[in-house]
Amino acid sequence: MADTVDNRPPASGRLAGPANPGRRRLSPPAVGARPATTRDRSGHFIRRHRLGPYLLLVPSLIGIGLILLWPTVQIGILSFQNYGLGQVSGAAPTQWVGFSNFTNILTDSEFWLALRITVVFAVVVVVLTLVVGTLVGLLLHHLGRRMATFVSTAALLAWATPVVSASVVFFWLFSPDGGIVDWTLSKLPGWLGGGAHWAGFNWTTSGALPAYTVLTALVVWMSFPFIAVTVLAGLKTIPAELVDAARVDGAGPWRSFWRVTYPLMRPIFLVLLLLSIIWDFGVFTQTYFITGELGNRDEYNLSLYAYDKAFTMPPSYGLGAALALVLTIILLLITVGYVRASVRQGATS
């Protein structure tokens, strides 16, 4: 790590002077000129080689290298070792174990269960978030100023609620001991799906389906405002004449949305879609609280599974590192899809 720091090109080279270590540096032309100051020389060098943009990138590259790339390298190393607490304390030797961490994960039926839960949950939540967010965005677009302020304030409050607070509130709403949801359901008549059997129903620990029903409500509630506000911003950019023209031609709201609004806002929707996938794929905090910390293994998503394997006593950092790599690869695949889509879009628009 020290090497990285010491060898970096000076970020402040233009001001500080002589220390530019570039090997291809040419001797400054000195014939017939006034003696060049170091400041002039380095400035000239930078301009000549068009290094300016790269120099500006250096600070962030160093930052990324320190907090992202280096840990990634370490995770890569750890994932092939039996690294645990005994190895940290020196009570047991660190050994290279080849791919055994990976085979342990891939042969564990609980891993595949967690993966399935993660994917299904992400699909459901992303779709719901986008639909609800878009509808609210459209609503805000059509509301009067005062009502729009009211609705957007209410929505943004949900978005601004700290994750932990929201999780605790939802946990209590759905608690089997006096939670308002169970109480309401037990009072509802049978033809509305209610009934006494709902009293004391334990949403959060009696299986993945009820637990993730609560989590879906929670995550959608917290994420749709962002979509709504972004969609609203997009809607404001659509010329009113286009919508008016469509209406004159006899298009209803449904047709007008799919034929006019959606095509114009497709770039925005694409960004929102991919961001939502990335966000909803690794939901940890809400899941941790709602499913009872790490107490219900049949309700783990990949984040809980990885956390449990890596940090529950006795910790297994090697296994956790291997899991982190697997998770990273899955998310990289999604990101590659994202980048490709945006590049293609840039080409067509």
Next chain:
Amino acid sequence: MRPRKSSAGPAGLGAVALCATAALAVAGCGSGSGSSGSSSSAAPAKLTVWRMGASTPAQVTWMNGVEAQFHKDYPAYAKTKVNVVWVPWTTATTEFTDALSSGKNAPDVTEIGNTETPTNASLGMLANISSEVNSWSGRSDLVPGMLANDTQNGNVYGVPWFGGVRGIFYRTDQFKAAGITSAPTTWAQLVSDAKTLQKKFPGTYGLGAPSDYTNAIVSFIWGAGGQVAVQKNGKWTAELNSPQSEAGIKFYADLYLTDKVSPAKYIGQTELGNPGATSGGTNEDFALGKLDMYIDGPWDEAALEQVSKKYLPDWAAFPIPSQNGPNPAPAFAGGSDLAVWSTSKYKTADWDLIKTMDSTSNATSFANLQGFFPPYTSQLTGGAYSGNQLLSGFAKAATVTQISPLNAKNWSTADNTDEIIPTMMKSIMQGANFTATVNKANTQLQNVLNTGQES
């Protein structure tokens, strides 16, 4: 682990409840500070002791007394300050991990749940104190099984401080009203009593059976003559699918499934409610009079009192029955040990302090404060507990105990990380195929106990 997770927690003593007893945090929870300063030859300026749970005024008084006695008995340490840091059970494993991996803020002496002692000793966390223990006067009176638990490859890594067992709480007024004259000693009697109570008191449930409750479930496996796993020539064989073990597992699941004396909401819960919670579930319902019988140890009586003292005078307990009686089912022998941290600079002073904390009189008075039992045979068999309505039941249970394989080196992985028994019990209660579910858990358990990995 979990933050620790759930009831299956460290001491195996659902000791999470202790956290609920007082949020006073007199001694500054969690802010451990290592021994610092002077060299190892001189008397330390300060010894840091990690205690599990939350402090209560009675415990602070007890510890102050111990410190005064320590100064008196060992004049060399007259100026040594004993700094107690309270570590909640729920975060204990995290604190241990952090202290060991960072080498900072470590204690000198620590309390440690007895199921964790073997694992943590193998991780290099605890100092080898064999010679000190072997020459100690208190050693001969220690309950032998408890000391054996702290011994690995002939080396001793801790001394037992207190122990506790689970039993079944009931209410004398309810038993009387329902015409139950004596505590059940077989499973058939237990279920029939539960049904009688449930019928007599409409709106209540007869006997709570949370699925995330390994330390109680094992009593039913043992109570039918089964074993969770046995070790032979260094290799573990899981026996969850033996006919006896399956009878125990089935009986526990049937409390919900067919006998219907336990409600659905306890599925996925510990005895204290949702995993991670420090109150709720069966504990809260028993205190509120919504549950007639409740499986737990006497240490959680404090948590009951915090919920409601309404039925306090009627609380009593009996041991978990075995399948066919008349002797109780073996109870899981939970408890805490005292150990010296491996990197402490003052190991002599540490051991002297442990001797003071764990003397027969101090250990006994301490255990009595908390609803535990001291680790000394002379105290347990002396009849000191026969006069107490609640403790007499637990004292009876304490006569038949077992700890293996809950102290196996990889048990933490099996029960904390992989939650094999809780997951199995939850699946069965939710209607999964019994044989297939038990067989799957059995394979996983055997793999984990032998290799640390499920597959």
